[in-house]
Amino acid sequence: MSALLEIDDLAVSFSGRTAAVRGISLQVEKGETHCLVGESGCGKSVTALAVMGLLARGAHRSATRMSFAGQDLLSLSDRGMAHLRGNRMSMIFQEPMTSLNPAFTVGSQMAEVMTRHRRVSRAAALERAVELMGRVGITAPGMRLGQFPHQLSGGLRQRVMIAMALMCDPQLLVADEPTTALDVTVQAQILRLLASLKREFGLAILLITHDLGIVARVADRVSVMYAGEVVERAPTAELFRSPQHPYTRGLLSCVPVPGKIQRDRPLGSIPGVVPTIAPGFAGCAFRSRCAYADASCEYEIPRRSAGAAHDYLCRLAPREVAALQPA
C-alpha cells in the first residue's frame, strides 16, 4: 500500500541563491501524525508550502515524485491544485489573525470554502459550519457565524481555522506551528482536539513545530530537519529513546524538563545558528556547530540505518554514536 502523501527528493530554492529545501523525502500515511521538527530557518515551513503549492513567485520547486492519494502533484495545473487545496488537503497557520480575512464574518469565510468546492447551497454550508464549530469545541457556534475575527480570542480563532480546514472532509491537514502563538493551557486543548480528529476521521496530519514536547506527545513519526535536509527520521518513541544525529541529541539536551531541572547547572545548548545554504554546498551543514565534526564532514555524508524505519545523515555509525557521552 502506498502512503497518502509521498515526496521524493524535494528541493526548493529562491532566486537561485538560497537553497531552502535540499532533497528531502517524506511519507505521510493515512491517519498518521507526522512531525517536522527543527529550528527556525531550517526549511520546515517552505516544505509545507511546497506541498500545498503555495510557494511565492521566484521560488523554484523540483522533485522526483510528489503524489497525494495516488494523484501526481507535479503534473497538476494551478487550477487542479486549487481544487485540492481546502478540499482534500488543507492547511492551518501559526497566526490565525493574519490568515483569517478581517473584513468578512466567520460564517461567510467558512461557507465559502465549501461552496467553492462542492455543489451545495450557502445555507447547507452554514449548517455544516455550525456543526463543525461545535465539533471543535466552540461554544454558541450559531452566534459566531455573524462575528468578525477580531471579536474572537486567539484560541477561538485557531479553532475557527481548524473548523474551516475541515469543511470539506480533508484527508490531509498540514499544520504549521498551530499552537505557537497560544497559551500553554489553550495549546493543550487544541492538540487534544487534533488528536481526536485524527482518531475519528482518520485524518493524516503533517505537523510542523519547533517544540519537542509537542512532538513527543502527538507524533507517530518524526523527521528532524536541519538546513533544508531531513537529518534524522524515526518513529517517535525510538527517536527520543535513541537519538543518533548530533543535532537531534543537541536539540533534546536544550529542553528544560519540569521536575528534572537541576538549577545552577547550565542547560545544554547548540552554539551558533542555522547557516544559510547556497546551491552547490557539499558535506554536512551542521559541521560548523558540531562537536564531533572532522575533515570527512566536508564531503558527502552517508545516510545510515539505526533500526527499522530509523535513519540519519552523519559520518558517525550507530556504534560510534553509542560510545559518545550521553547527550
Place this chain on the structure above:
Amino acid sequence: MSIAIEVTNLRREFAIGAGLFAPPRRVIAVDDVSFSVPTGSVLGIVGESGCGKSTLARLILGLLRPTSGGAVVDGKRLADLDRKARAQLIQPVFQDPFASLNPRRRINDIVALPLVAQGTFSRREIERRVARILERVGLAPEMGERMPAQLSGGQRQRVAIARALVLEPRIVICDEPTSALDVSVQAQILNLLGDLRRDLKLTYLFISHNLAVVEHLASEVAVMYLGRIVERSETDALFRNPRHPYTRALLDSVLTPEPGRGVPDVGLGDTMPDPANIPPGCRFHPRCRIAVERCRTEPPVAMVRQGGGMVECHLA
C-alpha cells in the same frame, strides 16, 4: 538579607472603550498585589495572557503609574525616583528583540544610549563600558558596528541584555525574554542570564508563560490569575506540591518530551478569563474543576501555604 523589590497592595486599572457609543469599561489589570524579592534572588511570575503580568512589570519599571499602592526598590520609594535614578537601579529586557531595538542605529549606539541619557559619562568612558558589556554578553567587538537587521534573534537578545546591564543596575525585569527564540538559542540566553545574575549579584523579576523556563531560573514563583497572585512559593515546593487548582492546571499543560503520554486534559474548559468581567467569589471558579458553592460567592483570602508561601483558595 536585604530586599531588592517590595511591592505593597499594588493596583492598576484601565478604562477601555467598549464601542463608539458604549460607556468605557473598567479593567483591573493588577489587583492588590504584594510581594518582596530578596536581593540576588529570582522571582518568576507565570500566568496566561491577560493575567496582568506585563502590566506588573511596567508598574515596577515605573513606565506606568499605579492606581493605588506602591513599590520600594532597593530601599527607595519608586514614586520618589526620577527617570535617571530609576534607570540606574532597574532595567528591562523585553520579549521581542526584533521590536525593542531601533533598526536604524548601530549596536554600539543602542547599547550606549542609557549611558548617554544619564549625561554624566565622558565619551571615552562610554566606549569603554560598551565594549566591556558587549564582551560580557558574548558578542564580538565587531558586532558593535552592525545594525540590528544583521543580527540573529539570539544575538539581538544579547544586545538587549547588554543595554539593560550597561548602567550596572541592581535589578532586571525580564518580560518573556526567550519566548521569541528557538529552543537551542533559548538555552544559550537562559545560561547567560544565570551566569550574569551570579557574577553581578543581580535580582531578577522573571516573567514567562513557560513553566519549565521559570523553574530553571527562579528561586521563588508567583502564579497570577486575572490580576491577582493566587499562589506563591519557593520554586521546588510549588512544582512538587502545587496547592491552587490553577497552578496544577498550568503544570499539567506543560508538554514534557516524554513520548507515549499523550496530551493531558487540563480541565480548564472553554471559557477564557475576561479581565473586564471578573467573576464574583473566587475569580477562578468558572474554570475550576473542584469549585463548590462557597467559591461562587465568597472571595478567598490569602492563606499561609503548606510548605511555605501563600495561596488564595478555599479548598487548598
